[in-house]
Amino acid sequence: MDMKEKPKVEEKVQGETTVEEKPTLPDTKEGKLVKALIEKAPYAEGEVIRERRIKFTVPVERIHEFLELASEKFEMLMQISVVDWLKEGQFEVTYQLWSVSESVHAFVKVRIPRDDAKLPTVMDIWPVAETYEREAHEFFGIVFEGNPRLGPFILEPREYEKHPLRKDFNTLSYVKTIYGEDFDRYDESKTNYVI
């Protein structure tokens, strides 16, 4: 694939008129999949990571629309995972899709602000999303509008309030308040780790 890509990049440099920096898509089934979707949804960016793995980046407002389009090819929603980028003040939500017909794994990434974390639910596309959305809601506090069962799910209610997988959740102080200070693992002065 690399061999094919290089000359095309050079062409762009010579031409200097094309401002587009989009890396060209390889002529494989993944490349064709990305191309077909991008043509239908020009607001999204797509790229091929490697064989059988592709990635899309979508703006928040159009995520539902995009996933609806994608669901024609990608029949399964495998997971919704979240990354907390504390410094940038954003959550990165990744919808992981699997195409049964093409055997391709797609990541659909969308970034939302941390303090106003809202996304439309995708339960109407894949009903299984209910569970994943509840989990993402519980651990990160993202509100999926339209999901009827958001609320305490796996954790104890007092943990649910704090959304423990957020990066600004101080686990050590929480542990000390809940389980007591007398566990012998950690020395506050950091001179003495008992392991």
Added chain:
Amino acid sequence: MQNGDVVHYELKEFQLFEPLFRWARKKSLWIVAFCTGCGGIEMPPLATARYDFERFGIMPNPAPRMGDLFLITGYVTPKTLKRIIITYEMMQDPKYVLAHGSCPINGGVYWDSYNVVKQLDKYIPVDVAIAGCMPRAEAVMDGIMTIMKKIEDGTADGWKRYRENYEYYRKNQDELFGEGWREKDARRWLAWI
């Protein structure tokens, strides 16, 4: 304890036969198959041909009412701990607890995790704890040997300690789960409690 005078740990009439009973208990440890954490994976090698714990009379059995040995095989979360306490209280005396790994001792690798109980010994009495993450089957066999020795000389007395210090254990449990957790949660799974 309110009914302290009704309960006899070891019947006076049978004191003479106590060594025999202890020997019998030691040789017929039935385990409660309640695998928490990573250590459930260490059970199959113990149970199968290589270590074969059935030759010591250890046998997995399905009901806590018939169990003697409660294996805590790894980290314990508050949610599991509720079930563990209820299961432990359902077991008949005498009952023994064997804790595998560092997690029940002091949290192990989850020492600062919001969701792992740090000292299991605060909530239920542990008779033997095996350190390691995860202890190999040899170490677990060693722990089982230790508990058999302790049963024989009468020092595996966690069930007595639980009765005698019930207030202490109960206080710690209530501190962790909040008052009335038995009524609120446990009754949902076990209607007769």
